[in-house]
Amino acid sequence: MKLRLSLAAGLIGTLAALPAAAASCEQEIAALEPRLSEQTRDVISTSTASKEVSSRREAQGEQAQARNTTPSALPKGPEPGSAEAKAAAEAGTGTSVMQARASLNQAREAAKKGDEAGCRKALGEARAQLGG
Numbered sequence: 001m002k003l004r005l006s007l008a009a010g011l012i013g014t015l016a017a018l019p020a021a022a023a024s025c026e027q028e029i030a031a032l033e034p035r036l037s038e039q040t041r042d043v044i045s046t047s048t049a050s051k052e053v054s055s056r057r058e059a060q061g062e063q064a065q066a067r068n069t070t071p072s073a074l075p076k077g078p079e080p081g082s083a084e085a086k087a088a089a090e091a092g093t094g095t096s097v098m099q100a101r102a103s104l105n106q107a108r109e110a111a112k113k114g115d116e117a118g119c120r121k122a123l124g125e126a127r128a129q130l131g132g
Helices: 002-048 051-067 083-091 095-113 116-129
Strands: none
Touching: 002 095, 002 116, 095 116
């Protein structure tokens, strides 16, 4: 009889701990979201807000036309070491941010299903994709 009570108590304790563990993963997801949003904004502002880049591309098109060549044959991109080059390097291409967003969404889905291990795995992937 004591064995049955011990097993029942252990099972109840394990089941009671599952929602707490899932909430913990969900809390970590919520804590990571602002960082992901910030990095997303940085990538977007670096890639789309630079009027200087647009002007340079237009000028390259005009130079290529004047030289009777293609724009790809001309030097392109920001000067190495320039503030623009540093900002672009720091922000990256956005691929890792998109991958992190997908991993965070996978973590959410796993948490909804009660899959703590899957949630933790996807959460770890999202952190790695964001650089730590």
